[in-house]
Amino acid sequence: MDLVSRVQRLPxxxxxxxxxxxxxxxxxxxxxxxxxxxxxxxxxxxxxxxxASEKGWVVSIGFVGMAIGAVFSGGLADRIGRRTVFAMTLVxxxxxxxxxxxxxxxxxxxxxxxxxxxxxxxxxxxxxxLVSEYIPAHVRGRFIVLLESFWGLGWLVAALVSYFxxxxxxxxxxxxxxxxxxxxxxxxxxxxxxxxPYLINRGRVEEAHALVQKLERQCxxxxxxxxxxxxxxxxxxxxxxxxxxxxxxxxxLMLWLIWFGIVYxxxxxxxxxxxxxxxxxxxxxxxxxxxxxxxxxxxxxxxAAAWLVEKWGRKPTLASFIGxxxxxxxxxxxxxxxxxxxxxxxxxxxxxxxxWGVLYTYTPEQYPTNIRxxxxxxxxxxxxxGGIVAPIVVTHLMIMDNGFSQVFMMFTAVLLGVALVIxxxxxxxxxxxxxxxxx
Numbered sequence: 001m002d003l004v005s006r007v008q009r010l011p012x013x014x015x016x017x018x019x020x021x022x023x024x025x026x027x028x029x030x031x032x033x034x035x036x037x038x039x040x041x042x043x044x045x046x047x048x049x050x051x052a053s054e055k056g057w058v059v060s061i062g063f064v065g066m067a068i069g070a071v072f073s074g075g076l077a078d079r080i081g082r083r084t085v086f087a088m089t090l091v092x093x094x095x096x097x098x099x100x101x102x103x104x105x106x107x108x109x110x111x112x113x114x115x116x117x118x119x120x121x122x123x124x125x126x127x128x129x130l131v132s133e134y135i136p137a138h139v140r141g142r143f144i145v146l147l148e149s150f151w152g153l154g155w156l157v158a159a160l161v162s163y164f165x166x167x168x169x170x171x172x173x174x175x176x177x178x179x180x181x182x183x184x185x186x187x188x189x190x191x192x193x194x195x196x197p198y199l200i201n202r203g204r205v206e207e208a209h210a211l212v213q214k215l216e217r218q219c220x221x222x223x224x225x226x227x228x229x230x231x232x233x234x235x236x237x238x239x240x241x242x243x244x245x246x247x248x249x250x251x252x253l254m255l256w257l258i259w260f261g262i263v264y265x266x267x268x269x270x271x272x273x274x275x276x277x278x279x280x281x282x283x284x285x286x287x288x289x290x291x292x293x294x295x296x297x298x299x300x301x302x303x304a305a306a307w308l309v310e311k312w313g314r315k316p317t318l319a320s321f322i323g324x325x326x327x328x329x330x331x332x333x334x335x336x337x338x339x340x341x342x343x344x345x346x347x348x349x350x351x352x353x354x355x356w357g358v359l360y361t362y363t364p365e366q367y368p369t370n371i372r373x374x375x376x377x378x379x380x381x382x383x384x385x386g387g388i389v390a391p392i393v394v395t396h397l398m399i400m401d402n403g404f405s406q407v408f409m410m411f412t413a414v415l416l417g418v419a420l421v422i423x424x425x426x427x428x429x430x431x432x433x434x435x436x437x438x439x
Contacts, residue, residue: 003200011220015215020131022191023147028150028154029090034120035155037059037062038291040175041055063388070124082129089122098179132144145309205229254426255366258359261415267390273291298349309430315428318362319422321358326412329408
């Protein structure tokens with residue numbers, strides 16, 4: 001039995017759940033940092049008397065960093081290791097977030113937010129690649145959706161920090177709290193092993209064998225002494241051309257379109273939601289309260305997606321959730337009472353974040369080991385470009401008559417387009433091993 005098959009045959013147990021929560025907490029800190037700026041920006045804009053375009057730059061510059069970080073960290077993870085890059089990116093964005101508290105002006109804030117983006121964008125595709133390579137095919141989708149659910153927890157923490165800290169202590173303290181995750185790097189280095197397929201692909205077979213034997217002992221299965229290795233990818237080299245060759249071209253096109261659309265809509269909606277609600281006449285504290293409740297609706301969305309992704313499959317679940325998100329976005333834009341805003345806002349949050357969980361499952365399943373993190377990183381990077389464009393479009397539409405409704409009509413159209421892309425170009429990958437999918 002080859003090394004990768006031995007990893008895949010391990011019964012789901014303590015090792016897998018430990019991997020889930022350790023990586024998951026890193027994911028949560030990433031989301032907390034992303035969420036904090038949505039709340040901080042509302043207060044900062046008043047204190048610094050920022051224009052709409054300046055607020056847009058604070059958001060967009062982070063996405064520029066995310067796009068660059070996703071591309072380079074994906075390739076770097078395929079060269080120096082998933083765990084190493086995961087830990088490194090966490091330290092980068094945490095320290096840069098703390099430095100934002102000391103920014104003396106907008107220029108320095110933009111510099112620090114760019115560095116924050118490098119770390120944030122670099123961490124997510126690497127994290128999901130690492131977890132995907134350890135989880136057996138029959139439950140991989142469920143585990144990745146559960147991993148993504150930590151994103152909802154991170155936004156919840158950001159909302160709680162903002163609600164209790166910013167009104168009383170100011171936004172500087174919120175940034176400092178966002179820097180604390182740097183201390184978590186020691187837990188990652190202690191608890192997270194390197195990817196076995198990565199070690200094999202880089203020729204570190206003895207190290208991979210020792211790691212697999214250690215896991216076999218921990219999981220209480222037969223420890224195999226001999227080493228059998230099957231190639232985990234045809235090539236060890238990494239090139240952009242591979243993403244657009246053979247069967248990967250259609251997959252890459254599909255992923256890039258999905259990622260652009262879903263990042264565009266998600267960050268366009270949720271990063272600006274507190275500010276949009278304030279512009280509608282609600283106070284800062286009220287807007288924080290409403291967004292906090294909407295964020296809570298993300299958690300059951302993840303649970304539903306985690307169940308459906310292995311029952312229905314990746315393609316129908318992802319298309320359905322994004323389609324329902326489009327409907328919720330339309331009615332949210334038409335809502336004119338608090339009850340309607342909360343109802344459609346919660347549904348919007350439920351379906352949007354459930355779709356994110358499925359997308360993070362689906363993305364690494366499109367590529368072989370040698371370009372898995374690289375391909376996932378490029379998809380994420382293209383998505384971040386959507387995050388760069390979204391603030392510009394939102395600020396432009398908001399100054400128009402009936403701007404709030406116009407913004408969400410636009411998001412409805414984008415989300416419906418994404419659902420069609422999935423239905424037309426998507427391939428089902430439920431129950432398949434990563435090695436068979438990547439061919």
